[in-house]
Amino acid sequence: MLVYAFRRMGQALLVLFALTVLVFVGVWMIGNPADALISPDASMAEREAAIRALGLDKPLWQQYLDFVGGLMQGDFGNSFIYREPVTQILASRLGASLELAFAAFVLAVGISVPLGLYAGLYPDTRLSQAIMGFSLIGVSIPQFWQGMVLIILFGIWLAVLPVGGRGDTATVFGITSSLFTLDGLMHLLLPAVNMALLKMSLLIRVTRAAVMEVKGLDYVRFARAKGVRPYRIVTKHILGNIMLPLLTVLGIEIGNLVAYAVITETVFSWPGLGRLLISSIQVLDRPVIIAYLCFTALLFIVLNLIVDILYTVVDPRVRDAIHSGGAK
Amino acid sequence: MKDMQNVPLLEVDGLNTSFNTRAGVVRSVRNVSFEVGRGEVLGIVGESGSGKSVTGLSILRLIDPPGKIVSGAIRFDGEDLIPLSERQMRKVRGARIAMVFQNPMMTLNPVQKIGDQIAEALTEHERLSAQEVRARCIAALEAVGIPSPEERLNAYPHEFSGGMRQRIVIATALVTRPDLIIADEPTTALDVTIQAQIIHQMRQLIDQTGAGLIWISHDLATLSELADRIVVMYAGTVVETGTTAEIIGNPRHPYTRRLLASVPSANEPGQPLRQIPGIMPSLLDIGDGCPFASRCDRRIEGCERPIPAERLSPSRSVWCINMPEEREDA
Amino acid sequence: MTGFLREFAESRIAAFCLVLTLLFAGCAVLAPVISPMNPYNLSAFSLDDARLPPGSIRMERGGTFTATLSAQEGVAEQEAGEAVIRLVEEAPGRMSLTVDAGGAELEAVRIQGLPRDASVEGARRHPIRSEWTVTNPSQPIVIETGSMTPAVLNFTVEADLPATATGTAFALGTDSYGRDMLSAIIYGIRISFIVGAIGALGSMIVGSSLGLAAAWFGGKVDAVIMRMADFQLSIPSLMVGLLTLTILGKGVDKILIAIILIQWTVFARTARSVALAELRSDYVDAARGLRLSPVRINLRHILPNCLPPLLVILTINIASAITLEASLSFLGVGLPLTQPSLGMLIASGYEYMFSNLYWIAIFPGVVLMLMVVSINVVGDRLRDMFNPQLKR
Amino acid sequence: AFFGTSATAQELRVGIAAEPVAIDPHFFRTGPNMSLRENISDALVYNNQTTGTIEPRLASSWEVDGTEWRFDLNPDAVFADGKAVSAADVIFSLCRVRNVPDSPGTFMSFIETIEAIRPEGERSLVISTKGPDPVLLESLSTIGIVQAPSDEPLEYDEADCGNSDWLSTQAFNNGSIEAGIGPYRVTSYRRGIDTVLERNDNYYGEAPHYQRVVLQAIPENGARIAALLSGGVDVIDAVPVNAIDQIYDNENLQLVSAPASRLIFFAFDQEGEPSPKITGTDGKNPLKDVRVRKALNLAVNRAQLVSTTMDGIAEEASSIVMANIFGANPDLPRIPFDPAQARELLAEAGYEDGFTMTISAPSDRYRNDTEVAQSVTQMLAAVGIDVSLETYPQSVYFDRANRFEYSMYLGGAGADTGEGLSQLLNLVHTRDPERGLGGANRGRYSSEKVDGLLQEALVTLDPEARRALLQEAQAVVYEDHGYMPLYHEVAVWAARADVHFEPNAGQYNILYTARPAE
Amino acid sequence: MTEAPNSLLAARDVSKVFPLERGLWSAMSRKMTGRPMRRVRAVDAVSFDVAEGETVGVVGESGCGKSTLAKMLAGLSHANGGDLRLRGVPLAEVMADPKQALKVQMIFQDPQSSLNARMKVVDIIGEAPVVHGLIPRSEKEAYVRDLLSKVGLGPEALNRYPHQFSGGQRQRIGIARALAVKPELLICDESVAALDVSVQAQIINLLMDLRRDLGLTMLFISHDLSVIRHICDRVVVMYLGRVVEIAPTDQLFSSPCHPYTRMLLEGMPRISTERRTFLEVKGEIPSPLDPPPGCHFNPRCQFKTDECLASRPPLDHIAPSRSAACIRWREIG
Numbered sequence A: 001m002l003v004y005a006f007r008r009m010g011q012a013l014l015v016l017f018a019l020t021v022l023v024f025v026g027v028w029m030i031g032n033p034a035d036a037l038i039s040p041d042a043s044m045a046e047r048e049a050a051i052r053a054l055g056l057d058k059p060l061w062q063q064y065l066d067f068v069g070g071l072m073q074g075d076f077g078n079s080f081i082y083r084e085p086v087t088q089i090l091a092s093r094l095g096a097s098l099e100l101a102f103a104a105f106v107l108a109v110g111i112s113v114p115l116g117l118y119a120g121l122y123p124d125t126r127l128s129q130a131i132m133g134f135s136l137i138g139v140s141i142p143q144f145w146q147g148m149v150l151i152i153l154f155g156i157w158l159a160v161l162p163v164g165g166r167g168d169t170a171t172v173f174g175i176t177s178s179l180f181t182l183d184g185l186m187h188l189l190l191p192a193v194n195m196a197l198l199k200m201s202l203l204i205r206v207t208r209a210a211v212m213e214v215k216g217l218d219y220v221r222f223a224r225a226k227g228v229r230p231y232r233i234v235t236k237h238i239l240g241n242i243m244l245p246l247l248t249v250l251g252i253e254i255g256n257l258v259a260y261a262v263i264t265e266t267v268f269s270w271p272g273l274g275r276l277l278i279s280s281i282q283v284l285d286r287p288v289i290i291a292y293l294c295f296t297a298l299l300f301i302v303l304n305l306i307v308d309i310l311y312t313v314v315d316p317r318v319r320d321a322i323h324s325g326g327a328k
Numbered sequence B: 001m002k003d004m005q006n007v008p009l010l011e012v013d014g015l016n017t018s019f020n021t022r023a024g025v026v027r028s029v030r031n032v033s034f035e036v037g038r039g040e041v042l043g044i045v046g047e048s049g050s051g052k053s054v055t056g057l058s059i060l061r062l063i064d065p066p067g068k069i070v071s072g073a074i075r076f077d078g079e080d081l082i083p084l085s086e087r088q089m090r091k092v093r094g095a096r097i098a099m100v101f102q103n104p105m106m107t108l109n110p111v112q113k114i115g116d117q118i119a120e121a122l123t124e125h126e127r128l129s130a131q132e133v134r135a136r137c138i139a140a141l142e143a144v145g146i147p148s149p150e151e152r153l154n155a156y157p158h159e160f161s162g163g164m165r166q167r168i169v170i171a172t173a174l175v176t177r178p179d180l181i182i183a184d185e186p187t188t189a190l191d192v193t194i195q196a197q198i199i200h201q202m203r204q205l206i207d208q209t210g211a212g213l214i215w216i217s218h219d220l221a222t223l224s225e226l227a228d229r230i231v232v233m234y235a236g237t238v239v240e241t242g243t244t245a246e247i248i249g250n251p252r253h254p255y256t257r258r259l260l261a262s263v264p265s266a267n268e269p270g271q272p273l274r275q276i277p278g279i280m281p282s283l284l285d286i287g288d289g290c291p292f293a294s295r296c297d298r299r300i301e302g303c304e305r306p307i308p309a310e311r312l313s314p315s316r317s318v319w320c321i322n323m324p325e326e327r328e329d330a
Numbered sequence C: 001m002t003g004f005l006r007e008f009a010e011s012r013i014a015a016f017c018l019v020l021t022l023l024f025a026g027c028a029v030l031a032p033v034i035s036p037m038n039p040y041n042l043s044a045f046s047l048d049d050a051r052l053p054p055g056s057i058r059m060e061r062g063g064t065f066t067a068t069l070s071a072q073e074g075v076a077e078q079e080a081g082e083a084v085i086r087l088v089e090e091a092p093g094r095m096s097l098t099v100d101a102g103g104a105e106l107e108a109v110r111i112q113g114l115p116r117d118a119s120v121e122g123a124r125r126h127p128i129r130s131e132w133t134v135t136n137p138s139q140p141i142v143i144e145t146g147s148m149t150p151a152v153l154n155f156t157v158e159a160d161l162p163a164t165a166t167g168t169a170f171a172l173g174t175d176s177y178g179r180d181m182l183s184a185i186i187y188g189i190r191i192s193f194i195v196g197a198i199g200a201l202g203s204m205i206v207g208s209s210l211g212l213a214a215a216w217f218g219g220k221v222d223a224v225i226m227r228m229a230d231f232q233l234s235i236p237s238l239m240v241g242l243l244t245l246t247i248l249g250k251g252v253d254k255i256l257i258a259i260i261l262i263q264w265t266v267f268a269r270t271a272r273s274v275a276l277a278e279l280r281s282d283y284v285d286a287a288r289g290l291r292l293s294p295v296r297i298n299l300r301h302i303l304p305n306c307l308p309p310l311l312v313i314l315t316i317n318i319a320s321a322i323t324l325e326a327s328l329s330f331l332g333v334g335l336p337l338t339q340p341s342l343g344m345l346i347a348s349g350y351e352y353m354f355s356n357l358y359w360i361a362i363f364p365g366v367v368l369m370l371m372v373v374s375i376n377v378v379g380d381r382l383r384d385m386f387n388p389q390l391k392r
Numbered sequence D: 001a002f003f004g005t006s007a008t009a010q011e012l013r014v015g016i017a018a019e020p021v022a023i024d025p026h027f028f029r030t031g032p033n034m035s036l037r038e039n040i041s042d043a044l045v046y047n048n049q050t051t052g053t054i055e056p057r058l059a060s061s062w063e064v065d066g067t068e069w070r071f072d073l074n075p076d077a078v079f080a081d082g083k084a085v086s087a088a089d090v091i092f093s094l095c096r097v098r099n100v101p102d103s104p105g106t107f108m109s110f111i112e113t114i115e116a117i118r119p120e121g122e123r124s125l126v127i128s129t130k131g132p133d134p135v136l137l138e139s140l141s142t143i144g145i146v147q148a149p150s151d152e153p154l155e156y157d158e159a160d161c162g163n164s165d166w167l168s169t170q171a172f173n174n175g176s177i178e179a180g181i182g183p184y185r186v187t188s189y190r191r192g193i194d195t196v197l198e199r200n201d202n203y204y205g206e207a208p209h210y211q212r213v214v215l216q217a218i219p220e221n222g223a224r225i226a227a228l229l230s231g232g233v234d235v236i237d238a239v240p241v242n243a244i245d246q247i248y249d250n251e252n253l254q255l256v257s258a259p260a261s262r263l264i265f266f267a268f269d270q271e272g273e274p275s276p277k278i279t280g281t282d283g284k285n286p287l288k289d290v291r292v293r294k295a296l297n298l299a300v301n302r303a304q305l306v307s308t309t310m311d312g313i314a315e316e317a318s319s320i321v322m323a324n325i326f327g328a329n330p331d332l333p334r335i336p337f338d339p340a341q342a343r344e345l346l347a348e349a350g351y352e353d354g355f356t357m358t359i360s361a362p363s364d365r366y367r368n369d370t371e372v373a374q375s376v377t378q379m380l381a382a383v384g385i386d387v388s389l390e391t392y393p394q395s396v397y398f399d400r401a402n403r404f405e406y407s408m409y410l411g412g413a414g415a416d417t418g419e420g421l422s423q424l425l426n427l428v429h430t431r432d433p434e435r436g437l438g439g440a441n442r443g444r445y446s447s448e449k450v451d452g453l454l455q456e457a458l459v460t461l462d463p464e465a466r467r468a469l470l471q472e473a474q475a476v477v478y479e480d481h482g483y484m485p486l487y488h489e490v491a492v493w494a495a496r497a498d499v500h501f502e503p504n505a506g507q508y509n510i511l512y513t514a515r516p517a518e
Numbered sequence E: 001m002t003e004a005p006n007s008l009l010a011a012r013d014v015s016k017v018f019p020l021e022r023g024l025w026s027a028m029s030r031k032m033t034g035r036p037m038r039r040v041r042a043v044d045a046v047s048f049d050v051a052e053g054e055t056v057g058v059v060g061e062s063g064c065g066k067s068t069l070a071k072m073l074a075g076l077s078h079a080n081g082g083d084l085r086l087r088g089v090p091l092a093e094v095m096a097d098p099k100q101a102l103k104v105q106m107i108f109q110d111p112q113s114s115l116n117a118r119m120k121v122v123d124i125i126g127e128a129p130v131v132h133g134l135i136p137r138s139e140k141e142a143y144v145r146d147l148l149s150k151v152g153l154g155p156e157a158l159n160r161y162p163h164q165f166s167g168g169q170r171q172r173i174g175i176a177r178a179l180a181v182k183p184e185l186l187i188c189d190e191s192v193a194a195l196d197v198s199v200q201a202q203i204i205n206l207l208m209d210l211r212r213d214l215g216l217t218m219l220f221i222s223h224d225l226s227v228i229r230h231i232c233d234r235v236v237v238m239y240l241g242r243v244v245e246i247a248p249t250d251q252l253f254s255s256p257c258h259p260y261t262r263m264l265l266e267g268m269p270r271i272s273t274e275r276r277t278f279l280e281v282k283g284e285i286p287s288p289l290d291p292p293p294g295c296h297f298n299p300r301c302q303f304k305t306d307e308c309l310a311s312r313p314p315l316d317h318i319a320p321s322r323s324a325a326c327i328r329w330r331e332i333g
Ligand SMILES: Nc1ncnc2c1ncn2[C@@H]1O[C@H](COP(=O)(O)OP(=O)(O)OP(=O)(O)O)[C@@H](O)[C@H]1O
Pocket: B019, B021, B026, B028, B046, B047, B048, B049, B050, B051, B052, B053, B054, B055, B067, B102, B283, C392, E163, E164, E165, E166, E167, E168, E169, E194, E196
């Protein structure tokens, strides 16, 4: 298993390498950052000066080598537009992204897993049908739409919640976050709900489907025969056995929550990473894109590793499967 | 509570359980009645698919939709279980009536350590310290002959062989020292020495606490040596009941008789075994006539109508209108 | 088949949604036949019809008289085609304007170029420009002239004759190009349905195959596939789409490829995780003992057991495929803007959220919602029906 | 945070569509940066585009003699440390423009004509230009003056002026260096969130009303409007066309607007043969034929484009320079909408069956760009051209435009300096990368006559004569149908009814004139 | 032990070990404490032969490795050591050829998890014969119906799902599935345990018919000694992963040579009208995790000597086609 972890790290490096190459080639294919940066009215001389300043006049492979050279010294380079170290720029956005992701995650999991459990356990009740209907809202209404409806409803008509931006922050245990202030939480609520809604439908449905699978199995019945409380049946016997699909979905969704909250961040003017990425893509700010993608790649790889480890924790059968290498 | 002594521990009266399938109503259990006394071992035998497990599950009210207990009463210690709420029923399950399920492979939760699964039966009903729980779990595992139980508590079901899982399930049922145990083919996967060990343990429990035991099995030999009384089921109904000696020594229903004739030890080794021609009728919308009629060589006019019980002795009833004569050798 | 349908229809809602889904599928197939207008034919619609509310009828514009008034002494009179426009000073700072179109009723009169502090009674001023519009003027129009003195009168009057209806109705109104919303939506459904359904389905096929392969073979194959998934996941979907389409070019088929490239990962990882557990079951051993080919074992035996979570993801991915196509088209790498999908209609309609043109903003969204909801309900129902535990 | 706090007399909250990428006034020549600079870093002069006049700022007065410009500095203007602005600061600032570290887009073109700068004592200086430069003041109005690190004036040259310490952009951004002298100073700059300005109490000019101004970055249109509607902000800029009506109907809100100089046009490829996006013409480029260009121009119903597609938020254009701007030609009549004649002209040119053409437009550069392009597409289709539309995000779009991959493309060009010459040089002068002319002329329109007129204007100091030259050049382009001018943009802000906010033709947010409405 | 001339299946020193601890954490803690890896020797150097057409019974305590052995013989899991041959050809090679491999079939002990919950009975049974071209697709239903009736199930079972059957009914579906591909070697892992005696009789008759008519060879794992006695030619007795005795059926039942075998036969229930007292296992039941040294049976053995604790008793050839792994077999037998 230790070897396994090392092997995974090696694989991760490969992924990162492929990623940087892809971004270089990709950006080069999509367009010229210089044109995205400078005003279209600028003169030719200015344009060329800008291209030189950004190092874009060099051949692509040379630019790449320069980049790798910098990377060896831990330098991801400077943003094309801000001309500041991209790591610094990313770091300045990370907090906002993480807290939004955290809030959305807590909301989504906290609400949808119980709802999904209920809907799976008692599929024929009115409430279950209502839950399933509700869960469709998340998927069927485009997220930006939902966001705007939330804003109109709570920000403008009822005027009870702020409609955008990040609220006041406070520092607790060295963590600066708006989770610690009332104002911050108020600001967090709508965007978090907006993000959670989509995940919720997914989670409710995955949970329900899994519960329906599991609840009829003999061991659940045996637990009942033992006189086990319904609560424990659900938490120990049913939840334990639906963790596999749930974990997989969660693993991906957590990553998405942190990295690609673009729509929510845009609609709610949330100063997170997603918006940074989109604006960077728009102006082809290659260093930011690369650093960003490397960050998300690492995030996903680590999450995936955690999920794989968790698989073996929640389902001992998988442990055997992974170690004995597939079906053989 | 003295007068309660006359009340049987369990009294199943006119039980009907059906499954509402798309193809029609499967009447898995029809009009089944029997009693289990304190300290008594009741054996249930019958063709596979004849409703033995469903009967057992019905007693604990564990029939899930589309199945349903249609009618009947299940009096446990004089109290009818049918009208009880789920919450009250939960207090009965595990604590007072324990069941050993038929399929040991699927009966254990694959992602939970077996120690927790056994302990659960205890902790859900009694307040015990962690050490006590652990001690009783270990004792239960020992009782069913699982070696090195301390270590095995932390293993997962898939790490055990089928027979070991079956023993774990039995241990779970025994650990609470219930008043009634319903054991559904509990020893099919066990060798005779371990089987003896388990029966020994159950017997001890019965003798000590006066608990009742329902032992569902195909193993007529074991049953004949264990059970006090035997119920023979066929296609969802009881066709014959009586004391073990009566049933084994002198079966009166044609089905029982032919069943006993099929036992390998009753046949010449290497020769074809005596079998019953034909197959059990489908339980789908089955009528109330004798279900065995279609395979019976003693079928007569009237077999297609509901068959009344013939009470041959206080302990013995046979549901047949043309039963064979008593055996000479009995 | 009928038995199947009857069983399906035991849930009324599901039956209703099945009908809806079929209806949408019908739109996808039959768009040219059922839509009142071809929204791709740019010359078939005109800005004249722009932004008409639902239920409007296409209008043929009547004529417009235009006159620039510049006269002295408080009186001006100007001929504009067959109409005569007169201006009389009634009191200091008050003028009245009459448009005599030979007895014809006028639909609107627009007055442009008045100074900022002037106003026109009963007229609506344009939010930005100095333009006043009087609808259905019957009496002389009264103008408070503000700082303008009759001596330097200089403004333009336009008078519209009423438009005449020509028959084509716009049941759901028109958008800002004068395109019939209903037709645009029907054609939009066609694209979105194809992109959503086929894209997500394709992703499921590709993703689950890879996921199953990863679980089955384990080791290197597993590592390669899962690292590919990591790789893909760490690039935002929009960027994958952008790259794919920049390399491959435009077209529905290319969009489908992009969608599959983006969506396969979730399927792969889910399929893998469930398959890992299933592989331990005896039934897999049994199938291997029967020497069924690995492909068959995976597809016929393991896959069905992985299907419930996969189906959930499928239905959800349909919606996101539709949105993705819209974003890509919006960025100009997907489909031409002049051939909008439902997703595109929503994305552009979103711009009208804060306008009074609710039909542009809402209808496409409502249709998408209905579509996704009905597909989901049908999917749920099918899943329940195929769950043997619930089988009776 | 944009909710809860309403506009007090002390604080103004502005929702801006695009945030500045730096506080450094010389770093990056983009609208948001220049807009911020107007409030925090005065230039020598102020170019009031609304009135078309040049007003004194750091220079309290100036005089011109041929190529020599003499500026007297305002003695009251003091930097944060209390030191008055000196000639050395001006020279340093102008030099810095050439040497801003890492700038992605410099202000260099504004100082290209400067030959030398000579201090005359502490508070005066003389700028000499290479030749007569009629737009020097407009150019200088874009360059904020920052405080030089040393008192010793630099020797101005076209390289690094013998200096090496150019003050880093980061130092401006993190507040360790002031951006110059302005009615406001930046006290907090959080990228992606907000920029906070505080009133500069040492300001030499009229004190602004609001003590604090918070510029909140809200790029998303709907979110910006929502912020205004919910009271989270007091003012927003770049009000999208579709929201105008609702804001107008809302009693608590008001709209303010100013015509802006940016022309939105379609350019014709007049060089490629065949033209990249035209087919069905046997390899010929129909756009080289003036009849075809005229036909296309006549096919467009500008009045409708403005009133419908732009909902009235634009001014119909027939030539390049906007009416309010120096050099506009009011004599050029509207280009009529005449589809019948357009068809005739096409037939005359040999294209009675039209031809197949894809027109190109950006999808995220100008307000409503795709809608406008699609409306025009529709209009061209109506005269029988088989036309389709492609759109790209700007990062892709302009790269391709610079490689001449389009036949007819949507563009926009403003008069950055607030007068017409630069706009014309950029747009209609023959493309000449060497001399930096015709940079935006990606359709490669070329007319010797126009070139001559513009060259002359370049060295004509007399305003009237220059105006006449510009007008004549535009008349030539008009006759040539060298472009398809569509409209000039109108910049729109929305504000709470109780806030007085002044629009600006340069589309800048001028904060120091804002005050509570009476 | 030499290979019998008509040997179909030959196992030589076949072993299977399951590691018990996996995972990063236990690996690390083992590294640090130097504790050896814990494992279960589920099958420990097992050797025996099955002749063509023969029915060999395997009995033994539960958990003694019968199923594990069966899976290895069926080619479904790999042995950790030893040699498995089918007609002299290494099993791995046989398994590489689907046509040959199909001739070895196994009926699984657990009827529930060995049936795919999402397949109808008709597909569970009918799939493989169709795929392997044994029958045309059009005849699938008839073929399956025929098989079902042979195992005593009615045609209404065709379109049902496994969970709709009772335990015994499921078991019969599993039997039908294995028989459907016409195997030559059938490994039955407790295949009749869940059946009532009348159905069991039917199945056993069916198997015996097949043996007679087609020369079917069988490895018959069961706890039911009466069944073993009825149909097996020879019996292999296992204890804790090892073979302790191999003998022709009648000899085994008449004169068991190993104390465990003896104990089994003594405990064998008989149909009687007498009540019997069931005795507790004497001595400690040894654990496969931590098997006792020497003879695994020694903690329960009444004939135990010091030598039994010292070394593993070899499987001695004691008579024609008879072997036992007990040093005191002479005294016992
Ligand atoms: N969920 C169900 N749906 C339909 N029929 C069912 C269902 N569960 C059980 N049955 C039917 O009920 C009958 C009785 O089943 P039960 O499990 O009680 O049999 P059994 O006597 O225990 O048999 P065995 O000895 O094989 O375990 C069977 O014929 C079976 O097909």
